[in-house]
Amino acid sequence: MNNLVTPPERQAKMQLYDGRMLAWSEWGPVDGLPVLFCTGAGMSGWLGFGASDLPGLGLKLIAIDRPGLGLSDAHPNKTLSSWVDDMREFIQVNDLHDVLAVGFSQGAPFAFALAGRSLVKAIAIVSGQDELAHPRVRPLLHPDVEGMIAAVQQDAMKFEQHFSQMATQEGLWQLIIGMSAQRDRALYESDTLGEAYQRALKEGFSQGAQGYARDLANALGSWPVELEDITVPVDLWYGGLDTSTVHSPDFGAILASRLPNASHTVDPEEGGSILWTRSYDILAKLKSHVSIT
Template identity: 50%
Template sequence: MKTIEMQTPERQGTTALPDGRVLSWSEWGPLTGRPVLLCPGAATSRWLGFGSAVLAETGVRLISVDRPGLGASTPMPRRSLLDWATDVRHLRLSRALNGLRVVGFSQGAPFALACAATQEVEAVALVSGGDELAHPAIRALLHPDVAKLVDLTATEPAQAEAFFAGMSAQMMWDMVIGMSHEADRAVYTEPRFAEAYRRALDEAFSQGTAGYARDTVLAMSRWPFKPESISVPVDLWYGALDTSPVHSPDHGQTLAARLPMARRRVEPDAGGALLWTHAEPILTSLLAR
């Protein structure tokens, strides 16, 4: 496995929103670079970036933002995916993030697509992206345990949210390691990566578990927008060795067919951690879209 450089954030701050909430963010890369927003995966936070070794050469200013209730961003109970897109609009305008593009990793995928559906971004890269698990074409392909959670979310959303609120940073770490292919475990357990990843988990749960629980309900519900209506280009990146049951059971094949301007790549020797193992081609392709 090639060495993956993990770097602590170069810049951190908060952005005030019109309703009095704040979004907390971290940045890496040149201030003059093309702004790329990272929508992090489940229960992680602004502390975990990617591609720090290639940001200067690719000309990327990477911005990772805590979603409401995670990390240091103000909670927003009963929020929706489209509420996130509105928050991103305020962030983009207040920080003059012109030409913004977005990367959605794992559970961050529907949040990234919400930004595309509302045309807040110019292009999208979904990496090991969570599919619309409640869509009929995907629901039939799910692992039985995941299908039960999707059904519970559809029929008893408050009960599902309470169930997801039982998660902790340690439980999330154990779950990710337990359901990952050995190729991914080699990435996640590398000492420097593990330190950065576990710090991001701890930070994500620093206000409690409600933020993660809400994120997961939104990810397991029907999306409030139609992928078929998204008019910006979308790259879908998957690793053929990805064994996560909550990403995409067909590695994005169905989702790519629903997105009018989609381009899908499945890397044969990669797993779900390809955000870190394939950072340069992901960013280069995103900027070229």
């Protein structure tokens, strides 16, 4: 693989207090400053980013398999709040300090949830999903996405059951490719990134589609954290060429206006794959929010 993606350098599992197993993948120095990576939709933690940048920055990337995805046991009542509880336990057990987080695509609400509960010092939201049910955002949505929001609000359990019965790894991959701009498609369909991305999806669906469907319902519903109350720094990164209908429809403009401590970067030459093409800039800016003593 090229320097955009490399296989995990380490993989581990731990047992949570309630007996569930939580799995993750790591890149970078073992003693590096921890960066929790909230991956995109339906993905295990296999697909990381910025591996060649991490040693020089002194960062350790930790990509969690969310419950029900990859090797992490399902949570019977998974919510964004239960995710925060799991991550609080993970941070405590592993004695992590000055924790940072990155949320990519559907990982955005999971990163926002960590910031809203002050578990992290700062977050970067990259090609992130917006709070699509928010009244300022909803009028900007593609009709198909608006229909999904309406279905979740009408009956979230029915929506989840429907997607868990119909969603597949291959179907989600084709959806991602179909929504991607040409710049992103060329990268996602390359041998290197494409193979890693599809492996992460295959692992994400290894227990079936239920984990993905629950994440989708939680991400499309109302979030349990008020973005206006998040005081930690939030770096918003978007590519102006991004054509995904499930990312922020205005490239983070409304998000930036709602967050008290946000920086907002829209690169007109990049697309949704900016996570890999500008990984150093994203990670370096994120680290700058932490004072190392």
